Amino acid sequence: MAKQKLISTKMKVFMLCLFAGSIISFSAAGVLLYNSDFTLANYFDVNDWNLNFFSNSSRLQGHESYLTNQDLNEIENLSIDFNGYNVYFETYEGNTLDLYLYDNFNRSSNSRNATSSNTVESPFSISREGNKLTVKPNTNILTELASHYEFMIKIPYSYNKGLSINSSSGEMKLDNLKLSNMNLKAINSTINLNSVSCESANISLTNGNIHGDSFSSKNLIASTVNGNLYFSPLSGEVKLTTVNGNIHSTITSYLTNLDINTTSGYVNLNIPDEGDFSFNYSTMNGEFLSELNNPNGSYLDIPTKVQGSTDFSTGNGTNKINVKTVSGNFKIYN
Structure with missing residues (x-):
């Protein structure tokens, strides 16, 4: 008695055709995507999804073991270095x-920690030179691995002079500050600025996003590597740079000069209903898009879509906006 086939010849041919068709379809789609300007960043914020691996989502998991405070009267420059x-x-x-x-030491163990009753020296190294106050970790006391320690530093709203912060891992959440100048540098962090104003600001971050809401500065320099930039509103002199990050900003008619440079990131600018702007867009593999609602006046001459580099002006063109991307699009809207 002949054995019955589990799969008939016709079914085998049909399945083989399906397999071959799938290979051809995926190959064709891959070729089309490769030859287009498709990037994931045009559809969702890759960095927001990806950077969760870098950010520390836990906040202060451990025992509060030491607290001290420092008077800031007559301090003109506050420098905090906790790298x-x-x-x-x-x-x-x-x-x-x-x-x-x-x-996060086990209190029942005999391991050395900064809260030991035999420890009288502060885990903070605080020094003052003239009107400058510098705060650092006291590595003579913090002898265990850095992963055993976490710090919380609270800055009073009343402080209105110069602020400089250098840190790695954690979060900066600065609200309601009016400073003379601000310098922030961080790695594997998130920087959130809300209702913060200063004469000048220099902000740089690696592996994380920078958010500036109700933020104002006469001179702003901000940059990220593997992170996005969000600022609203922008005025004065501004320079924004990202590597593998997008830029979302709202600009005002008080903006005098804006320079933007991105590598593997797009740029979205919310512009006022009227303004005197001179746009210059330079790109290797991007396009310009205009999504203005009911454009009028000088905005009527703005092109809707341009593949590649372009330049145009509105009004008298006194406020300069220079955007340079490698593979990202540049969009304006209102």
């Missing part, structure tokens, strides 16, 4: 700089 530790920065209504240490 190498997990640090969270906040602002609050008090009058002093508050410094907290948290640790």
Whole structure:
């Protein structure tokens, strides 16, 4: 008695045709995508999804083991350097700089930690030279691995002079500050600025996003590597740079000069209903898009879509906007 075939010859041919068709379809789609300007960044924020691996979502998991505060009267420059530790920065209504240490040591163990009753030296190294106050971790006390420690640093709303922060891992959440100047540098962090104003600001971040809401500065320089930039509104002199990051900003008629440079990122600018702008867009593999609602006046001459580089002006063109991308699009809207 002949054995019955599990799969008939016709079914085998049909399945083989389906397989071959799938290969051809996927290959054709791949060729089309390769030859187009398709990037994932045009459809969702890749960095927002990807950077969750870098950001520390936990906040202060451990025991509050040390607290001290510092008077900021007559301080013209506050410098905080905690590179190498997990640090969270906040602002609050008090009058002093508050410094907290948290640790995750087992209190039942005999391991050395900064809260030992035999330890009298502060885990913070605080020095003052003239009107400059510098705060650093005291590595003589913090002898264990950095992963055992977390810090919380609270800056009072009343402080209105120069602020400089250097940190790695954590978060900066600065609200309601009016500073003379601000310099922020961080790695594997998130920087959130809300209702912050200063004469000049220099902000740089690697692996994380920078958000500036109700932010104002006469001179702003901001950059990210593997992160996005969000600023609203922009005025004065501004320079924004990203590597593998997108830029979303709202500009005002008080903007005098804006320079934007992105590598593997797109640029979206929300522009006022009327303005005197001179746009210059330079790109290797991007396009310009205009999504203006009911454009009138000088905005009527703005092109709707341009593949590649372009330049145009509105009004008298006194406010300069220069955008340079490698593979990202540039869009304006209102």
